[in-house]
Amino acid sequence: MGWKKAVLPSLCILLLLAGCINRFSNRTSGSKDWAEDGDSFTLDQTYSYDEKYYAIQKAEKEPYGDGYVYYLNVYVYETETDTLVSCFCPARARDFHGICWENDTYNIWTQSGDIGVYCYKYEDMQWIRDESAKRPEYIISKYDKYKKSGE
DSSP states (O other), X not given: OHHHHHHHHHHHHHHXXXXXXXXXXXXXXXXXTTOTTSOSOBSSOEEOTTSSEEEEEEEEEEEETTEEEEEEEEEEEETTTTEEEEEEEEEEGGGEEEXXXXXXXXXXXXXXXXXXXXXXXXXXXXXXXXXXXXXXXTOOOTTHHHHHHTO
16 A cells, blocks of 8 residues: 555656646747747747757846846757857847747747847848838737737
């Protein structure tokens, strides 16, 4: 009877961990279903629609006045060779909410609490901020639900 008391809690923990691993494994596969708030953005490694590229994000300390501030840098790699192809800095790290790829291009969208949602358009192996880009309807910001409800 004693072994059952030890096995049952262990089994519950293993099932819980398996569920967590399954949920978080989708965060890097290009799937947008994992978002808790229903938004499209992630802070995790994420792949382009065809998995040719992947992007990671790193907060890095930069000098600022007499101190420092953390900025978020997005690094884009070629998947097949793990070669860094581009890097850009969209915002301060403290305000940053993540990135997502468009479903059919290599354009990357960023979301930041202070500056909003912006497109970094893919041109000649570079990602350049395009302030005139229209966000596709399938890219959902964490703030879209407030706009719809009128709050």
